[in-house]
Amino acid sequence: MTKLHHKVAIEVKNLTKRFGDFIAVDSLNFQVIQGEIFGFLGPNGAGKSTTIRILCGILAPTEGSGSVAGYDIAKQSEDIRKRIGYMSQKFSLYEDLTVWENIEFFGGIYGLNSLERVKRGKLVLEMAGLQGREKSLVGQLSGGWKQRLSLGCAIIHQPKILFLDEPTSGVDPISRRNFWDLIYRVADEGSTVLVTTHYMDEAEHCDRLCLIYRGKLIAIGTPAELKLLHNDDLLQIECQPLMDGLEVIEKLPFVRDVALFGAVLHITVADAQKVIPLIKTALHESGINAINIQFIEPSLEDIFVSLIESEEQSSK
């Protein structure tokens, strides 16, 4: 993937962070290319936030090395901080301050002079769609607006790299959609974006993704590349009653995996064409009504579930 003419924005080698006996980050290796939107996926507690904090220079790694925007994370955190923006899952603006006062404040601590502050501030307002609400107290804005303003304040100094730590958690779907439009805009302007999320639909928006689980890197690649990791076929089965169907299918010898996806079942098999009739028969014999059985493209969620499961089995 990494071609020579691509510039590397972030690189980590054997990055490890231990808290006592607990290994939060376990020898991570990856590169992020300049200008891409890089997704960091994993369940809660997988080590996503810890990794971001190490990259931002808040935490020192126990082992390994890394660079952000060309600066060493262990030795040059000052230089890194000038060139990055950061926004965390926890809403972090000053609620007692107005929209414009927050923008001014963050402009000020990033060292912008008053002219730049006004110029960049106006742009941030426009991006966040908050024109005309400069004088509203931030505490009175709704969650989606706050999130957009928070992002705006994180990019007021035109950072080379933007870190977003679960930026959309707790925000309604429409606001999330708007928020991702903003992220695209930031990336179009040349910033590299590293975003953590556990929403799979958001993962599809990323240029490249890496999946981490228990501090380890499980997979890395574009969404399309990751989907190829799934060698097996995936079938979606709609049946009635659902739970009885699950029990029957689980016992079939050729079924590798069954997972409940809302009101349907996803089953993993080696060769879909061969087994569809067999499944139909089995369900019929148990008196279960098979409404629909079809071959489907695996989603990222399917892939991550299966990757994590195989990881679990191999670590046992």
Add this chain to the structure above:
Amino acid sequence: MKKILSVSKKEFIEIIRDPRTLAMVLTLPTIMLFIYSYAINLDLRLIKTVIYDLDESKQSRELIGKFLNSGYFRIIKYIDRYDDIDKYLDSGKARVAICIPSDFSRKLIGGKSTDIQTIVDGSDASTSTVAINYVNQIIQQYSLNISVSALRSGGMNISGKLPVIEMKNRVWYNPELKSVNFIVPGMIAMIIMMLGSILIALSVVGEKENGTFEKLIITPIKSYELVIGKIFPFVILSFADVIFCLIIGRFWFKVPIRGSVPLLLCLSSMFLFSTIGLGLLISTISKTQRSAMMIAMLTSMLPTFLLSGFVFPIESMPRVVQLVTYFIPARYYLAILRGILLRGVGIEALLMNSFSLFIYSLFMILISALRFRKKLA
């Protein structure tokens, strides 16, 4: 510099918009000053007194007149039954009862000694001690006068003055022994302590709680810039409050300001820095505003109130507690304040206290800066 100013500006806006903090800064000093100044009144002005005068002579009235004119006693009732003393003292309507026996004037004229009974309500120990002292003084003075005139009329040939030792008490620095003169300096110390430690700790921990602190850490701002920017508004407010207290003290309570005000402000800043150090230290060990408040109360307000010599004189504390007071910065500051305000002394008389305060604030600022830095990194 730009960054420091940005932080200060933001902090000012936050203080102004937060009614709780604003109330603490503006109204609490006033309220505390007035409540404490009037409530902790250690003087015994106008002790309520009943008189049981069985003699009702010229002499007895003369003595009663002395009590009245002293300005310390208010005679609420002349009673005519001994049992009434019980009634007045039991109900707390009077604190002191003075009984003049029926043969008082007769004995005096006859050149004999006589006695007067004073009954004092001892349930309030400090009041009764002071009351007994006042009664003693007045009676001794009166008795001396009688002796002198008796000697003279008894044919003793005294020309001019009789060689007696007259006690001329002079209370320096606070001649009227007004306790408000002690309380106003104490209040200044309390207010600086409160603004410095509690507000700083609350403000830093508040940022931790709502996640802005984490965001600040990731900006290029340096920890010293953040700290200076953050404490600057509180320093300004504390000085405004000190000046405000001095003005109220001077013009409302008539507390003298005999020494140099610039010196006072200079040494106040030293005390202020020690409390800010404490506030920052508290902010590094507490996770929530609640716990910060509790710790600040326990480590700053309480010792300042109890152990600085503000309310209880250090000399009358047990030995061990006296040793503890050496670790209370307010002890030194209070000595400085009283020195400058009441005694009008200059720095030369306050060297030891100033030096101790200086060492203490240096130590606090260093410790808190180190801990703060470690927390940031």
